[in-house]
Amino acid sequence: MTWQRSRIRLDRDNRAFWTGGAEGKLNIVRCDDCGQFTHPPREICRHCQSENVAPHAVAGTGAVDTYTVNYQAWAKDMEVPFVIARVRLDDVPGVYLTTNIVNCPVDAVDIDDRVKVVFEEQDGIWYPLFEKVA
């Protein structure tokens, strides 16, 4: 998909997530007290309310939790169809990422397919997309 993705306004909470790809890192906020993850990122742990939280680079592998093949061009320059998926990340319980499954035909995606992150950079934002792993 070669269209202009929505440009994020970076802030204190989301910067590590949207720019971690520059170093190849998929950053999810983790609590140093209880060890659990909070996503969307916040400055407080949603499990124990500790403020001892920080972005943590996770493995970037996971599985397709569910998906849809989108055929509607919601914007003029959108190339359809493409796959929108919800990926559950390995070792990041309870956290899902909405993303695109790229580098394969749209009908080649199924629930539970193993995937890994590939970053696409546009204008300083590193969008975490996923591709299937053989």
Add this chain to the structure above:
Amino acid sequence: MAGEAYITGIGMSEVGVRLTRSAIGLTVDAVKEAIADAGLTLDQIDGVSTYPGKMQAFLGFSPISTDDLIEVLGLKTRWHAGTGEATAQLGAITDAASAVKAGLARHVICFRTVYEAAALARPDEYPPMQRRNDITGGSQWVSPFGAFSAACWTAQFATRHMKRYGLTREQLAQVALNDHRNAALNPRAIVREPLTMDKYMSARMITTPFCLYDCDRFTDASTVVIVSAGDALDEVKSQPIRIAASAGSLERYSWDQAEWASAYPTGRDLWKNTDYSVKDVDTVQFYDGFAFQPITWLEGLGFCEVGEGGRFIEGGTRIARDGELPMNTGGGQLGWGRLHGFGFAFESVVQLRGDGGARQIAGDPKVAVATSGGGPMAAALLLAKD
């Protein structure tokens, strides 16, 4: 009955697509009809409630505020509320019911005005929403990936239902087929043309498994429900319908983090504060912005087991007007129009009063369930004729 809350009046503006009448004009039309229906006068109205309140950035999604209405009608209110931080659309009615039960108001106008088709047609007045730059809040987690519409978010839950429980497109189609059949008997519905399974199956795909007929379309309308206190019913000339129970929940503000839709916790919760049970329900008016949502409501409320929703509506006979559980008798949002939740409360009252005309269900219906939302947030109302 004192201490209870009742719906005493319903009203609706013209319902259409790309209407030229102003949004406030449509709202006043709906109020006037509801006031007349209840047999009240404007000086008896002392509360106003709406969802989600005025939202300037969202085209015609919600162009009218409580202030706008209080101002143009010259109301003298003692209580008002309008917020999107509520338990979905019908939460505005739940809030009004709470207010009258607490003695904060006697007669509350609850309204939902939608103007999305008109706004889209008049970009000079309603500049298109900026989806591309400076994205903040919840949309940043979905819109960069082309998931601009709730269709894309809801469709993923539908896909999972298909893979996990065997939901088929033929089963899903029954929601739209039933809506079209009922809309044909509702003079206020925007959809007039019949729908067949062949036509459904050959329709263009929006986002799998949703085709064109699975998604509601932008509509211009205002719907009003008047909620009155139990000890103020002597001022009312209509047949009051009691709000026997209500429930609401918020799963996760970011749709994609929810394990399941909020229709499930809300549905379970609705029965906790009432002696009624699913066996008592004569008709259901289930939110169907997307065809999958009524399936989650059937399961969430316990009309069938989780995973059985598709099989419950298979063939369409159970949910038909003459079936065991008539659903969306006014045409739902896929047939009547995107009234954004309030149409389901309106239609429940129509049916319980026996005012449905050609679309009236048989017998003497006494209990209805109306719902709104069901994705990240949900609201349900149990309505009963005493």
